[in-house]
Amino acid sequence: MKTVLSSTPEETIQIAKEYAKTVNPGDVICLEGNLGAGKTQFVRGFVQGLGLAGDVVSSPxxxxxxxxxxxxxxxxxxxxxxxxxxxxxxxxxxxxLYGDGVCLIEWPDRISELLPPSSKHVTFSIIGKTEREIIFH
Incomplete structure (x- = not known):
C-alpha cells in the first residue's frame, strides 16, 4: 500500500502518469472515491502516461x-x-475486463462480482478544497 497527497489537479495528473508506467496488459484498476475526488483527472494523467492526449478523456x-x-x-x-x-x-x-488492455473503473462496487480477484485499487479522498489523498493498494 502506498499513500500520496495531491494539492492540485495537475499533481493528480502527474501521479497518474507515473502510475501508468507500472501497469501491464490485462490489469484492472478500480478507482474508488466520492464525486469530485479526482478519479477522472487521474484517468487523464494515466492515458497521457501511455502516450495519449489527456483531452480525449471525458467521464463515460x-x-x-x-x-x-x-x-x-x-x-x-x-x-x-x-x-x-x-x-x-x-x-x-x-x-x-479479461482482455489485453487496461481497465480503469469508476464506481467498481456496482460490478464487483465481475471483477477479477487480481484487481488493483486506488482510493481517492477529499481532504481540502483541492487537496486529495490517493491510496494505491
Missing amino acids: TFTIINEYDGELPVYHFDCYRLEHVEEAVEIGSEEY
Missing part, C-alpha cells in the same frame, strides 16, 4: 465505457448509473 457516465487506443488500450468504465450488474454484462464488459 452515459456511455458506460470509453476506449482510448494508445501504446496499450485503455478502457475507462463509469459504472455510476448502472442499477444492476446485468447491465454491465449486456454491454460486454467482461470482454474488456
Whole structure:
C-alpha cells in the first residue's frame, strides 16, 4: 500500500502518469472515491502516461465505457448509473475486463462480482478544497 497527497489537479495528473508506467496488459484498476475526488483527472494523467492526449478523456457516465487506443488500450468504465450488474454484462464488459488492455473503473462496487480477484485499487479522498489523498493498494 502506498499513500500520496495531491494539492492540485495537475499533481493528480502527474501521479497518474507515473502510475501508468507500472501497469501491464490485462490489469484492472478500480478507482474508488466520492464525486469530485479526482478519479477522472487521474484517468487523464494515466492515458497521457501511455502516450495519449489527456483531452480525449471525458467521464463515460452515459456511455458506460470509453476506449482510448494508445501504446496499450485503455478502457475507462463509469459504472455510476448502472442499477444492476446485468447491465454491465449486456454491454460486454467482461470482454474488456479479461482482455489485453487496461481497465480503469469508476464506481467498481456496482460490478464487483465481475471483477477479477487480481484487481488493483486506488482510493481517492477529499481532504481540502483541492487537496486529495490517493491510496494505491
